[in-house]
Amino acid sequence: MLLATPALAGDKMPFDADWRFTRGDVAGAETTQFGDTGWTKIDLPHDWAITGPFDEHAAATGSGAFLPTGVAWYRKHFALTPEMRGKRVFVEFDGVMERSGVWVNGVHVGHRPSGYASFRYEITPHLKADGDNVIAVRADTSSQPASRWYAGGGIYRHVRLIVSGDVHVDTDGTYVTTPVLTADAATVAVRSSVVNQGTAERTAHLEVDLIGPDGRRVVTTKGAAVALSVGRTIDLSAQGSVAKPRRWDINDPAMHSAVVRVVADDGSVLDEDRVSFGIRDMKFEAPTGFWLNGRNFKLKGAAIHADGGAFGMAVPLSFYERRLKGLKALGVNAIRTAHHPFGPEFLDLCDRLGLVVMDEAFDMWTVAKNPQDYHLFFTDWSTIDARAMARRDRNHPSIAIWSIGNEIHDTPYPLVAQSIITRLRNVFHAEDPSRPVTMALFRPNVTHDYENGTADLLDVVGQNYRENELAKAHADKPSRKIIGTENGKNRSNWLVVRDDPAYAGMFLWTGVDYLGEADRSGWPAISNPSGLVDRTDVVKPIGWERASWWSDTPVVKVARRVTEVIDISEMPTMVGVALPQPKGPGALADWSPTNRAPHAETVEVYSNAPEVELIVNGRSQGRKLRPADDSARTWQVGFVPGEVRAIGWDGKRKVAEDRLRTAGPAAAIRLVPEARTIGRGFDAVGYVRVEVVDAKGVVVPDAAVPVTVAVDGGTLAAFDNAGVTDHTAFASPTRTTNAGRALAMVRAGDGRGPVRLSATAPGLKSATTSFASDR
Numbered sequence: 158m159l160l161a162t163p164a165l166a167g168d169k170m171p172f173d174a175d176w177r178f179t180r181g182d183v184a185g186a187e188t189t190q191f192g193d194t195g196w197t198k199i200d201l202p203h204d205w206a207i208t209g210p211f212d213e214h215a216a217a218t219g220s221g222a223f224l225p226t227g228v229a230w231y232r233k234h235f236a237l238t239p240e241m242r243g244k245r246v247f248v249e250f251d252g253v254m255e256r257s258g259v260w261v262n263g264v265h266v267g268h269r270p271s272g273y274a275s276f277r278y279e280i281t282p283h284l285k286a287d288g289d290n291v292i293a294v295r296a297d298t299s300s301q302p303a304s305r306w307y308a309g310g311g312i313y314r315h316v317r318l319i320v321s322g323d324v325h326v327d328t329d330g331t332y333v334t335t336p337v338l339t340a341d342a343a344t345v346a347v348r349s350s351v352v353n354q355g356t357a358e359r360t361a362h363l364e365v366d367l368i369g370p371d372g373r374r375v376v377t378t379k380g381a382a383v384a385l386s387v388g389r390t391i392d393l394s395a396q397g398s399v400a401k402p403r404r405w406d407i408n409d410p411a412m413h414s415a416v417v418r419v420v421a422d423d424g425s426v427l428d429e430d431r432v433s434f435g436i437r438d439m440k441f442e443a444p445t446g447f448w449l450n451g452r453n454f455k456l457k458g459a460a461i462h463a464d465g466g467a468f469g470m471a472v473p474l475s476f477y478e479r480r481l482k483g484l485k486a487l488g489v490n491a492i493r494t495a496h497h498p499f500g501p502e503f504l505d506l507c508d509r510l511g512l513v514v515m516d517e518a519f520d521m522w523t524v525a526k527n528p529q530d531y532h533l534f535f536t537d538w539s540t541i542d543a544r545a546m547a548r549r550d551r552n553h554p555s556i557a558i559w560s561i562g563n564e565i566h567d568t569p570y571p572l573v574a575q576s577i578i579t580r581l582r583n584v585f586h587a588e589d590p591s592r593p594v595t596m597a598l599f600r601p602n603v604t605h606d607y608e609n610g611t612a613d614l615l616d617v618v619g620q621n622y623r624e625n626e627l628a629k630a631h632a633d634k635p636s637r638k639i640i641g642t643e644n645g646k647n648r649s650n651w652l653v654v655r656d657d658p659a660y661a662g663m664f665l666w667t668g669v670d671y672l673g674e675a676d677r678s679g680w681p682a683i684s685n686p687s688g689l690v691d692r693t694d695v696v697k698p699i700g701w702e703r704a705s706w707w708s709d710t711p712v713v714k715v716a717r718r719v720t721e722v723i724d725i726s727e728m729p730t731m732v733g734v735a736l737p738q739p740k741g742p743g744a745l746a747d748w749s750p751t752n753r754a755p756h757a758e759t760v761e762v763y764s765n766a767p768e769v770e771l772i773v774n775g776r777s778q779g780r781k782l783r784p785a786d787d788s789a790r791t792w793q794v795g796f797v798p799g800e801v802r803a804i805g806w807d808g809k810r811k812v813a814e815d816r817l818r819t820a821g822p823a824a825a826i827r828l829v830p831e832a833r834t835i836g837r838g839f840d841a842v843g844y845v846r847v848e849v850v851d852a853k854g855v856v857v858p859d860a861a862v863p864v865t866v867a868v869d870g871g872t873l874a875a876f877d878n879a880g881v882t883d884h885t886a887f888a889s890p891t892r893t894t895n896a897g898r899a900l901a902m903v904r905a906g907d908g909r910g911p912v913r914l915s916a917t918a919p920g921l922k923s924a925t926t927s928f929a930s931d932r
């Protein structure tokens with residue numbers, strides 16, 4: 158493969174296309190003479206494990222969604238362009254799962270145990286100026302169990318080549334801050350760590366263009382000239398002022414960028430770097446919690462895992478975007494990355510969407526949670542990985558706080574834990590003095606973290622669950638800044654945070670159902686159903702309840718309270734069959750009980766409206782005021798098939814409404830595309846809701862129908878129904894609907910024509926929809 162010509166020094170070139178892949182360990186796969194013509198051709202990102210099959214006896218257990226693990230190899234052939242000769246060439250990986258090794262033309266250039274770390278290797282000395290170059294990557298997840306959730310396998314994030322001269326900006330070496338910010342002006346400070354790998358000392362300075370949210374240059378500034386010694390990394394800096402800056406905010410996520418040039422004393426440009434950043438004032442205060450740009454409000458957060466459901470860990474950006482927009486629509490304004498660094502494009506997305514981020518580093522330190530997890534590498538690698546994470550992520554304005562650990566089991570040993578906290582905190586402070594450090598303390602009253610000094614080593618004290626304990630820790634010592642790092646979804650959990658000014662906010666466990674962590678349920682469960690939304694991002698009643706507490710826009714959602722308990726552990730396992738979701742007493746968003754004879758039903762309405770009126774089959778059941786404790790408004794009504802309708806009122810003004818209708822027998826498939834155009838490439842996916850409806854168009858909530866989809870003009874990327882116990886491969890064109898629903902995901906082909914999706918099922922009217930090609 159001939160690479161694209163780099164446009165500038167420091168150019169970053171995509172390196173995702175035309176790889177070859179095979180499963181299993183292969184002797185000699187790292188060498189140049191190895192023959193890989195029989196390997197599978199793939200493009201990156203690529204999660205090989207998500208293809209399955211699901212296996213009750215999988216080494217990863219339910220923690221890893223009963224999906225396969227093991228060794229996989231990747232190889233890529235490429236040739237240098239003439240413009241690249243004599244330059245320095247680096248390969249940069251955003252993430253390889255895991256215990257990766259990288260070879261270039263048979264030479265081992267690096268090893269990284271963590272599957273979540275981003276890393277860069279210089280490969281200049283090992284390249285052939287003419288002819289074929291081969292990069293080989295070995296990814297190894299064979300040591301299991303190694304994770305508490307589904308972690309994927311392979312090169313599941315993006316890869317790029319970076320070409321520069323001998324003098325260049327170091328890996329993630331540019332750091333932008335706004336040390337002074339007023340309504341009239343912002344002082345923007347830029348610092349770049351510059352490496353001189355040449356043979357002679359050079360003198361250079363920074364020249365920086367600051368670009369505003371509208372894409373126009375705001376100011377150009379120049380720093381002092383500095384001597385760059387051979388073999389040294391030296392910081393160069395420059396500073397400029399932006400008049401009346403447009404601030405990054407959750408309601409206006411305005412992004413700036415800095416184009417940074419390393420300029421020699423003769424005026425030549427030695428290297429160029431470009432970073433995005435935001436101008437904002439973000440802080441935590443002990444008595445009042447979180448502040449952004451002079452406004453004090455609660456962080457209404459959700460913790461999420463990185464998997465994209467049917468996509469596994471190779472997640473298209475469009476999937477993340479629809480997910481985060483959906484959570485934001487429920488009132489979520491903050492995200493916690495549980496429990497490791499996510500890909501850089503995820504943080505770019507949070508920047509663009511105006512979501513505040515708690516960026517988390519580790520799920521364990523030296524004490525294991527699984528026999529083969531990162532605790533084996535923590536002592537040797539945690540400082541390296543923490544520093545790399547801080548440097549990579551520190552320019553994202555969405556990040557408000559660093560978390561150095563989740564429910565760490567070292568805390569029963571205070572001397573060990575305090576030493577590690579101090580070391581990791583110092584790493585983050587050194588690379589990013591602008592943000593505080595926290596961690597998710599695990600049962601701190603049991604390990605006496607508030608008495609023995611452990612908690613007070615943190616800039617902001619974080620605790621999982623037991624909200625009253627954290628509130629008391631602040632009351633006992635009012636100088637403590639506090640935040641709920643992981644919290645339950647019950648109203649009692651929220652009211653403590655809502656009513657205590659010191660609480661900066663909370664992060665729910667969890668925002669979205671995720672693959673893995675299914676050991677408590679056991680086989681046949683493959684995912685954890687603890688989200689506000691399911692794997693396909695359908696909002697559950699508990700999500701609408703949360704929206705009634707958190708959303709700033711009118712919310713009215715009606716549900717039927719159920720009391721039956723379904724135990725999936727006693728049910729048979731059948732590939733292709735969606736077994737009932739595990740549920741205890743809860744709520745269902747339907748008016749279609751199994752028993753259609755007259756009987757009593759409890760109706761709940763989740764709403765932030767001052768008054769809610771319930772209407773059953775045209776007859777009003779009266780209005781109810783909003784309770785002070787934000788509990789749902791409930792009615793006991795007699796069930797009669799038909800319609801239950803809830804209306805939110807603000808005085809005489811109707812602000813929102815919702816309705817449920819009784820479903821009849823399944824009659825047809827309905828396809829609901831979420832957009833009408835589809836782009837190209839890995840991140841461009843078209844999403845189509847597949848619904849089984851009755852003759853009047855009502856979704857049939859108990860419909861478990863095998864639906865087969867076909868794509869013309871493109872390909873089926875994945876097909877999911879959010880079922881916790883469905884073991885159908887996500888690439889299969891046939892999937893049984895769950896609660897009458899599924900989600901088909903398609904990619905466009907190489908042609909210019911439309912992409913058509915058709916769906917059929919036995920005994921039902923078929924359906925077709927299409928996307929226009931957006932090139």
